[in-house]
Amino acid sequence: MAPTTNTLDRTNYLNATKGFMSWFWTIDHKRLGLMYLWSVIACFIMGGFFAMKIRLNLMPGAVDFATQTAEQMNAYNNAFTVHGAVMVFLVIIPSIPAALGNFVLPLMLGAKDVAFPRLNRFSYHLWIIGALLFVATLLIGNLDTGWTFYPPYSTGHTDPSVITAVLGAFILGFSSIFTGLNFIVTIHKMRPPQMTWFKMPLFLWAIYATAVIQVLATPVIGISLLLILVEKTMQIGIFTPELGGDPVFFQHLFWFYSHPAVYIMVLPGMGIMSELFATFSRKPIFGYKSIAMSSIAIAIFSFIVWGHHMFISGQSDLMSVIFSALTFSVAVPSAIKVFNWISTMYKGSISFSVPMLYGMSIIWLFGIGGLTGLFLATLGTDVVFHDTYFVVAHFHYVMVGSALFGFIGGIYYWWPKMYGKVVDGPLAKVGCVLSFLGFNLTFLPQFVGGSKGMPRRYAAYGSEQGFDDWNYWSTMGAMVLLAGLSIALFGLLRSFFVKGALSPANPWGGVTLEWQTPSPPPEHNFEIDPPTVGDPYDMSLVEYRGEVEGFLPVNPREDDPCVAYIAPEEA
Amino acid sequence: MSDSSHGSEGHIGHVLPLSILIKVFGCLVALTILTVITGKADMYGADLAVAMIIATCKASLVCLFFMHLKYDRPFHGMIFLFSVMCVGIFLAFVALDAESYQEHVKDFKANEIAEQQLGE
């Protein structure tokens, strides 16, 4: 193996400046991305703690249904509320767009930064404030409204901790809006001249579609939460039936955001899938344009389907029928994506590296999540499954199965770019497989429990209700899932703390621009300006070179820093 | 590099003649007076429509001239129209829904009053 000069002493964005303030006050999108990443992981651990609390509480025999006290029930109600709110607002929504998107998006565009770096920093700081408000909520009170904050319970019947939680979610909303706004402008204005819209990596299409939803939908949840706040503190009456208000109106406002928000969570995961399947099959993505356009179609359709959360809410039957019909429209583009990913594997050269294992898990998990969505879009069956564990299992398959697995797969994929180290050992693979198995064991039984009528948000079930078996397996699965995720995290942390040789610029063989700069990238992303832009999925542009244990351009430019750094003798 | 940036200055922004600004302002004031007058007059049920048409005219004037949309990139105008369209869909769906379930609300209110009277 050729000696390399690619060692830690090369100046990169990680070691260019030092000290707490150089991170906290940075405007570098890469550092902000990493700070988001670790903050999101911290929140994920917090949300996961409450998830385990829920599962352990529901383990048959853990709590005696007959003698359960009001305090125990409140503690459970608090656990599922905090689990939901933290996972949605603090983990899944910011996970891929804010953490990975921030890190990767300008690199993929060959740009030096996002369009508004200071706004980017501001939105991270807003996020921190929002997160702290959530933590404050945990400390001061017993938040027990469910993450949906439905009035009149939230406004008139529960303790004041709703105020801090709602304020936190409101602020997090603005953080999300500013991130989306930043990405839209960056993608519009900072693409290199050669990169036309249809030469953009698919991850960027997904992030773009996500950003459109973020700026359009998030303001509506902002104002709805503000109204809850006003209602709670001043009894303004818009949602309160005693004052003539309409509680169903809040549900309209809430789901006008929260349904598109599902796609804020899922679309970026789909974007990562497209990158993974092309790179690890060493083949151009199949049906580039359909995947790109389906992202946009999903973003647009997501705005006209919110009423399927309200089929039994007292919404008029007319609207339920309209919304049911519209809901199916969003299923088609999702199906197209899955078929295109699978076709990309056809006649490929498929490598089972860790990111690809996550990618393949997602196909199956999203398959189940998406297909079970059909039962919930259909009016007749939704009436039966609404507010049961069937719904719980369905949205976990979509959110965890696609968004979270996509997030972890993305972290493993771009980890070499972030920290200059490849994590691809057997341990990481075991982590992925265990998570996959544990996840299925947790949530498959919930489908059955749900179809048998098991209502969600119950602090305990009596044995005579007949749900014990399903809860038992679900809790067992949660343990396995916990083990799998812990191993995945452990793999990353070990790599973070252990010093080793830096990875090549392009360990996986991606053709998108972020692989054209050294790992980790220098402070301003690219040393040569502008980078060469080609077809993002033309795999023949790079070839495997054993001496660097990675890929290099077939026709490198003379000043290509990756070639120069890695193999000085040959260059 | 600095040369090209110097040359591109001409493209940045559009200076609006003062005369146009004054004319637009005049129109806006006139329309405001008109809307007050029509608002007080009996329009045989078309009040809301007339008021909204006048307001939309005023809004268009502000958008096109004060906000430079007439001279700006069409994309910015599209963004704005897109937002208005989204609000339109949102509004139409919710209003349609609320109107269709009013019956049950009215039933409830009527019964509530009847029960109160029985109680007394």
Next chain:
Amino acid sequence: MNMYTLLSMMLQHQKEDFFFPSQASANAATVDFIFYFIFYVSLFAFITIVLATAIFAWRYRRSKVGMTPEDSPHHSTRIEIVWSVVPSIFMVMMFWYGFEDFTERRTPPADSYEIHAKASKWQWEFEYPNGASSFGFIDAGEYQGKGLFVPLGKNVRIRLESSDVLHSFSIPNFRVKMDVVPGRYTDVWFNAIELGDFPIFCTEYCGTKHSRMLSKVHVVSEEDFAVWLKENQEDPNASPVDKGKRLFSAKCTACHAVDGSTKIGPALNGKYGTIENIVGGTVTIDDNYIRRSILDPSADIVVGFENVPMTSFAGQLSDDDISNITAYLKSLTE
């Protein structure tokens, strides 16, 4: 008769199957049919996806580092159209079945027997046309009260109303569910075809004891139902003590006993006219105190019961009701 009524008869079964509790209402079989239709379509799609992924992954695995694959097409408009249109056709069918079933289930037949259900935190109260009423809630692990009685084979419409927050009325065996929205009426209807007791759940989160907002529906024969109705009919000429006893056994016995034993709250027999220690002093138990305790229970709490606050019955019990209950409690002392 439409095409799937026929098919659904093939699926009709009375016993529990893997996914569903028994089909205890006339509409249940249709829902189950739609479910199985979507289920088998989805299962086929899922197996296709899994097999394709697995086969491709195995067949085209990278056997040698750096191996580049042979050439293959990057897109195909024809196949894109196929895999957009074919699922769409199935989805149109799903929508249509769901829509037909929904319309039927949202339109109660004109001859339906109407029962009023009133939800409050955390109990159901059912009122029948002849003035009979029954309660159903759970406490200390036991179903209290009697639950909902419905006649077999008759169309029954339940009119739902809530006196506080959102609740949801769900009977899995009947495949019905509807939110109970304060400030207006909603309804469900069904036609029970199986005798027996089936659980009623509240499925919209409604606060601390949401998981205990349970009741039961008792499907009885029409004759038994008529008998039950008659037995439970409220006699307008009954004495205040009798009326009070009825109310007490329905509303209060979950927490208060009249045999001297302490349940969640103190026993109430022999208490009228006595002096009781309350938090911050003593009080004589008289008409005023009983009234206050019912409407604003946390005002004067008896020593020893500080941690189990009673919920207010303001809005649930009228002034007449309260004086009847008072009369009953008075009678327990005399």
Next chain:
Amino acid sequence: MSSHDNHPEGVAHHFETAEQQFDSGKLGIWTFLLTEVLFFSALFVAYTMYRDNYPEVFQFASQYLDTNLGALNTLVLLLSSFTIAWGVRNAMLGETKMLTINLIITLICAAGFMVIKAEEYGHKFHEGTLWGGHEHSIFQLDASKVDPEIAAHSKAWSNPDGEFSAAVKDLDPEFRQKLGIFFGVYFCLTGLHGIHVLIGMILLTWLLIRNLRGEFGPKNFAAVDFIALYWHLVDLIWIFLFPLLYLIS
């Protein structure tokens, strides 16, 4: 930072040209305005929904509002919109002094708007014309102000045959409840709009300070342009609020 040598002046490190920087800013502010429109949308939906269902209540309730003050406020905001639009022209042409004057007029108009608004609010708090859940909400109304036709049409009284009196107890309870909803929506809409005016005033003051320092000119007027756009949006929303709230007949 090392590439500053050949980088155009006043252009941030990650932009190539001043035009790219300006265009990005402009797209950014327009996208932000889009979020603002959606932000207000929920309240407009609330308004439409309740007006659609209780037209007579809205008609009646609008009598509590002073049309003259509303119209005056509309004119004040229009004037401020005009002066800020002129200010953008000043900035583009480098007319610093005139820009200062225009910014000051805009600020005065904004302050005037808030003073008139405060006057209206104060009056309502004094009279108890507030949202439904407010403890002092009584909806007293000067009998002389009531249009007898509207009064007859709206069925606002428990005793429809009776004469209208200012006495509050005569209002039908259900009608009072709905009046409360109208004022809930009114206070939310105008309150949120007022907050936007306040934020605008802060931004305008910031512009004024920067202008006094001589920071704006033909090469650097983006901030003026963008904040002007925001200010126009605030005006736009009021253009719709005025007829929707004050002119219901």
